[in-house]
Amino acid sequence: MKTGLPIAFGYFPIAVAFGLLAKANGLPAITSILMSALVFAGASQFIAVNLWATGMGGGEIIITTFLVNMRHFLMSATLARRLGPQPPKVKSLIAFGITDETFSLVVMQPEYNRVPGFVAGVNTAAYLGWVLGTAAGSLLVNGLPAVIQSSMGLALYAMFIGLLVPGLKGSKANVTVFGLTLVLSALASWGPSWLTAIGKGWKVMIITVITCSLGALLFPEEEVKDAK
Amino acid sequence: MQNSQDLLLVLGMAAVTYLPRLLPMLLLSTDKLPPVLKRFFDFVPYAVLTTLIFPEILFSTAQPASAAVGGVIAFSLAYGGKNLFLVVTGGIGGVFLWELLF
Numbered sequence: 001m002k003t004g005l006p007i008a009f010g011y012f013p014i015a016v017a018f019g020l021l022a023k024a025n026g027l028p029a030i031t032s033i034l035m036s037a038l039v040f041a042g043a044s045q046f047i048a049v050n051l052w053a054t055g056m057g058g059g060e061i062i063i064t065t066f067l068v069n070m071r072h073f074l075m076s077a078t079l080a081r082r083l084g085p086q087p088p089k090v091k092s093l094i095a096f097g098i099t100d101e102t103f104s105l106v107v108m109q110p111e112y113n114r115v116p117g118f119v120a121g122v123n124t125a126a127y128l129g130w131v132l133g134t135a136a137g138s139l140l141v142n143g144l145p146a147v148i149q150s151s152m153g154l155a156l157y158a159m160f161i162g163l164l165v166p167g168l169k170g171s172k173a174n175v176t177v178f179g180l181t182l183v184l185s186a187l188a189s190w191g192p193s194w195l196t197a198i199g200k201g202w203k204v205m206i207i208t209v210i211t212c213s214l215g216a217l218l219f220p221e222e223e224v225k226d227a228k
Numbered sequence: 229m230q231n232s233q234d235l236l237l238v239l240g241m242a243a244v245t246y247l248p249r250l251l252p253m254l255l256l257s258t259d260k261l262p263p264v265l266k267r268f269f270d271f272v273p274y275a276v277l278t279t280l281i282f283p284e285i286l287f288s289t290a291q292p293a294s295a296a297v298g299g300v301i302a303f304s305l306a307y308g309g310k311n312l313f314l315v316v317t318g319g320i321g322g323v324f325l326w327e328l329l330f
Binding site for chain 2: 006010027028031034035038039040041044045048052058059061062063065066069070071072073074075076077078079080081088091092094095096098100103104107108147150151152153154155156157158159160161162163164165166167168169173174177178181182184185186189190200203204207208211212213215216217219220222
């Protein structure tokens with residue numbers, strides 16, 4: 001759980017913001033807390049509240065949620081490989097806690113990511129940060145000072161960088177995949193409008209599939225000096 | 229019955245979020261994967277992290293410039309082998325100072 005603390009601290013202010021947004025849009029506190037407790041997927045919850053506020057029907061919101069969260073499919077598959085054979089109960093529990101952040105943190109710790117207890121601990125810390133933050137946001141009134149809120153916005157991205165960069169050192173394969181992904185990701189944001197119109201959840205999935213396929217074709221052998 | 233509708237919506241969202249998390253975990257028996265697919269999954273964390281970071285990081289703070297400064301600081305610290313906590317606080321501190329000064 002200790003390893004998951006940076007995620008919990010990163011989630012908390014975002015969850016507070018979610019709680020505040022939900023409240024501002026007239027969603028009862030109990031509903032937004034329940035949503036955080038049962039769905040536990042940040043981006044899709046923000047989107048859901050926005051759609052809800054525009055009066056969109058439940059069916060459409062659920063379909064959008066599904067599209068946004070389909071990217072966890074690849075993460076779950078990758079994590080399943082790291083964890084190896086485990087009882088279905090353990091797998092079901094760990095699967096619930098897969099987020100962009102917990103997945104990234106866990107998968108970059110080769111010495112621990114085969115231990116279900118470690119993965120579950122990271123997930124639990126993140127989960128508590130998210131649910132407690134939502135409760136705080138939807139029940140309290142005031143927010144944080146703007147400059148602090150703004151600086152905290154970088155927290156999760158800085159953590160991603162901290163996770164990503166060590167794995168790039170000494171691995172030509174990983175650097176190649178990183179570079180390709182960077183280019184495609186920029187293209188998907190600033191390229192032709194038919195590309196930029198794709199939702200972020202889809203972009204993550206499509207780009208990941210393309211660059212990982214290229215990586216697997218260009219570098220079929222595991223590197224000896226792989227920093228993985 | 230607004231409340232029961234809200235509950236249905238939340239339960240529906242929970243179900244469609246849990247399924248893509250659960251199914252690969254339960255169904256993929258990874259020992260039997262062909263090598264090329266194993267390599268594919270080796271790269272997934274790097275690709276996922278990269279698409280999540282860029283370019284969204286630029287819009288994570290009040291101004292793209294402060295985010296870029298924080299990002300570069302975090303990158304340098306991470307490249308220098310500093311631990312995760314230092315990378316994160318260094319990045320946040322960079323944003324904070326930049327926005328305070330400019």
